Amino acid sequence: MLGFLEQIINALLLGCNYALIAIGFSLFFGALNVVHFSHGDVCILGSFVFIILYMLAFSVKLFNVLPPCFGVLVLIAATVVITGILGMLFEKVVIKPFRNSNALMPLVATVALGLIIRETIRLFYPEGSNPQIFPDVLPQGYFDISGFILRYDNLIILFVTFAVITLLFFFIRFSSKGRAIRAVSQDTEAAMMMGIRLDSTIAMTFLIGSGLGALAGILNGAYISLIRFDMGLMSGVKGWSAATIGGLGNIYGAIIGGFLFGFVETFACAYVPGGTAYKDVFAFSVVIFFLIFRPSGILGEKVYEKV
Amino acid sequence: MQGDRGYLDKVKIFFAECFLLGLFILFMRVEHIIGILILIFGMGACWYIYDKLENVQISIREILKREKIFSMILTFVILVCVPIFLKDSVYLLNLCIWAGIYVMLATGLNYQIGSTNIVNLATAASYGIGAYTSALISVHTGISFWLVILIAGCASGFMGFILGLPTLKTKDYYLTLVTLAFGLIVYLVLNNLEFTGGPNGIGDIPPPTIFGYSFRQDLHIFGMTLPYHVNFYYLVLFLASFYTLISNRLYHSRVGLTWNAIREDEIAAKCVGINTTNYKILSFVINCFLDGMTGAVYAHYVSFISPENFQFFLSVVVVTMVILGGIDNVFGVVFGAVLLTLLPEKFRVFQDFRLMLYGVIVIATLIFRPKGLFPQKLRKYAEG
Numbered sequence: 001m002l003g004f005l006e007q008i009i010n011a012l013l014l015g016c017n018y019a020l021i022a023i024g025f026s027l028f029f030g031a032l033n034v035v036h037f038s039h040g041d042v043c044i045l046g047s048f049v050f051i052i053l054y055m056l057a058f059s060v061k062l063f064n065v066l067p068p069c070f071g072v073l074v075l076i077a078a079t080v081v082i083t084g085i086l087g088m089l090f091e092k093v094v095i096k097p098f099r100n101s102n103a104l105m106p107l108v109a110t111v112a113l114g115l116i117i118r119e120t121i122r123l124f125y126p127e128g129s130n131p132q133i134f135p136d137v138l139p140q141g142y143f144d145i146s147g148f149i150l151r152y153d154n155l156i157i158l159f160v161t162f163a164v165i166t167l168l169f170f171f172i173r174f175s176s177k178g179r180a181i182r183a184v185s186q187d188t189e190a191a192m193m194m195g196i197r198l199d200s201t202i203a204m205t206f207l208i209g210s211g212l213g214a215l216a217g218i219l220n221g222a223y224i225s226l227i228r229f230d231m232g233l234m235s236g237v238k239g240w241s242a243a244t245i246g247g248l249g250n251i252y253g254a255i256i257g258g259f260l261f262g263f264v265e266t267f268a269c270a271y272v273p274g275g276t277a278y279k280d281v282f283a284f285s286v287v288i289f290f291l292i293f294r295p296s297g298i299l300g301e302k303v304y305e306k307v
Numbered sequence: 308m309q310g311d312r313g314y315l316d317k318v319k320i321f322f323a324e325c326f327l328l329g330l331f332i333l334f335m336r337v338e339h340i341i342g343i344l345i346l347i348f349g350m351g352a353c354w355y356i357y358d359k360l361e362n363v364q365i366s367i368r369e370i371l372k373r374e375k376i377f378s379m380i381l382t383f384v385i386l387v388c389v390p391i392f393l394k395d396s397v398y399l400l401n402l403c404i405w406a407g408i409y410v411m412l413a414t415g416l417n418y419q420i421g422s423t424n425i426v427n428l429a430t431a432a433s434y435g436i437g438a439y440t441s442a443l444i445s446v447h448t449g450i451s452f453w454l455v456i457l458i459a460g461c462a463s464g465f466m467g468f469i470l471g472l473p474t475l476k477t478k479d480y481y482l483t484l485v486t487l488a489f490g491l492i493v494y495l496v497l498n499n500l501e502f503t504g505g506p507n508g509i510g511d512i513p514p515p516t517i518f519g520y521s522f523r524q525d526l527h528i529f530g531m532t533l534p535y536h537v538n539f540y541y542l543v544l545f546l547a548s549f550y551t552l553i554s555n556r557l558y559h560s561r562v563g564l565t566w567n568a569i570r571e572d573e574i575a576a577k578c579v580g581i582n583t584t585n586y587k588i589l590s591f592v593i594n595c596f597l598d599g600m601t602g603a604v605y606a607h608y609v610s611f612i613s614p615e616n617f618q619f620f621l622s623v624v625v626v627t628m629v630i631l632g633g634i635d636n637v638f639g640v641v642f643g644a645v646l647l648t649l650l651p652e653k654f655r656v657f658q659d660f661r662l663m664l665y666g667v668i669v670i671a672t673l674i675f676r677p678k679g680l681f682p683q684k685l686r687k688y689a690e691g
Contacts, residue, residue: 109670112673
């Protein structure tokens with residue numbers, strides 16, 4: 001029973017990571033009908049940006065001025081903003097030129113962008129090809145509830161993810177920018193006729209999506225405490241898969257898909273004999289299964305083709 | 308008069324192709340980076356000018372159309388002669404073989420990305436299944452390579468059929484995701500299964516033999532001794548020519564036309580009575596069949612395969628070749644495959660920056676020449 005509870009915590013943690021990445025995929029797809037394939041690499045870029053900022057903060061002795069926990073929050077906020085702006089730039093340079101062309105061009109372009117991001121990290125970060133140790137930014141320690149161990153950092157990761165998702169929910173639901181994002185994803189042309197600025201709305205979605213991705217990168221780094229330049233590829237593919245399972249373009253679907261993915265992977269690891277090596281096989285089989293039997297995802301609406 | 312002009316055309320084609328051969332050999336031979344850059348910029352400038360001169364293009368195309376058979380045979384003969392100029396360097400021959408293998412993969416993928424507009428990111432999987440099938444059969448049973456290559460093709464083609472089944476329900480990004488997930492599954496399974504050797508792969512794959520003559524034996528011909536790679540060069544050259552020929556014929560057939568109809572507008576294609584599902588599955592099967600045969604050739608050439616050779620990146624490289632060369636244009640695809648095989652090798656000076664350069668080239672091509680270096684012209688069924 002205790003083991004089962006632990007597996008649930010693990011699944012939730014993994015699900016948080018996938019959900020944060022999948023939200024980005026869904027936002028971009030909603031706004032532009034493109035798959036931003038390098039989004040996973042943007043997330044890892046976020047965690048590298050955080051490491052760099054952390055070391056900078058150390059060298060200027062920021063933590064002597066600010067209390068450590070506040071300092072880390074400032075750094076996380078700065079990382080999220082920087083990565084968000086980088087994401088906006090990527091959109092301007094790599095995705096915008098293909099706005100009116102065949103939908104598969106931006107896919108290939110972002111595959112190449114992912115390659116460039118990975119190589120940039122590998123080449124320009126000192127010893128970038130080796131795994132990097134992620135700083136311990138979250139408090140160490142645990143509650144011991146009659147044998148069931150609940151670590152502080154796990155709790156914080158869960159709490160932060162749920163808080164961010166709730167904030168995003170309110171933002172999308174009630175703010176005017178959020179309404180613009182929803183309008184664009186529903187019908188781009190009609191939204192433009194209503195006076196919504198397409199460019200700034202798209203830039204906004206990329207800012208939010210990439211910022212959430214950076215947060216996912218930081219939390220994931222803090223959780224597994226080792227990051228590598230090429231981890232982004234796999235997490236990108238999984239985020240895309242999670243978003244697709246939930247229904248591309250639907251943010252809530254992305255969250256559900258992310259957690260579903262986390263559960264499938266963790267339970268395949270824990271309860272299928274010899275499953276550890278095949279956990280990704282299980283996860284991707286679920287994706288294929290979903291795409292064949294429910295192509296529009298869990299929450300996605302069925303699209304009727306019009307002539 | 309007609310005879311005279313034909314004669315003149317043949318001479319023109321002959322000199323042009325000899326010039327191209329010389330350029331190719333020079334490009335292969337140059338090792339200093341400045342020389343390479345001068346050559347590349349020179350060729351780029353020539354190509355740029357050529358691209359602007361419509362008249363020249365039309366006249367060249369007309370000459371080639373008149374002397375189609377002659378120019379094709381001459382090209383083949385010239386390619387047969389290439390190893391004579393490169394016989395002292397195993398490295399360069401190896402490079403040529405790689406170029407050939409990529410040409411084979413790219414022409415295969417062109418049926419999907421080019422003709423039917425399905426971005427298939429499972430090239431590495433179909434290629435890997437072909438390679439593993441052939442390697443396992445050869446190592447364990449000793450069946451002749453010439454049979455094994457067909458079995459590998461069939462195994463891979465069957466995989467293509469399975470992979471194509473989701474086209475009943477999914478399309479666009481969703482279909483791409485299916486192929487991507489499938490490719491990753493195949494890689495993971497190959498990496499973990501016992502009988503495929505896991506991460507250690509399969510070694511000691513026997514070379515092909517023909518009438519008792521082993522391909523891993525130096526070639527003695529016309530008093531010359533050529534390294535054994537030449538055997539494989541000819542094998543790859545033969546198959547690559549065969550693939551391009553099939554490609555060309557399919558493009559001009561009803562099947563190619565149907566694929567293009569699906570690419571342009573699927574609903575319209577359905578409305579005129581095309582069974583889009585069947586034709587999409589057909590493009591999967593043909594692509595995977597050819598990939599499987601290519602995989603068999605690769606496995607028997609390097610004699611050692613491991614899952615590392617069939618990673619996701621390979622699929623991306625092949626997609627890039629098709630897009631850079633010119634979507635749906637067989638000549639363009641061949642050119643793109645050769646160029647993208649040779650360029651990274653020639654840029655060895657940049658060492659670590661090669662992959663990054665690759666990414667930049669892809670994005671720049673997509674932005675500035677979205678239809679590739681040699682865009683496909685519209686089909687023309689009547690003169691004028």
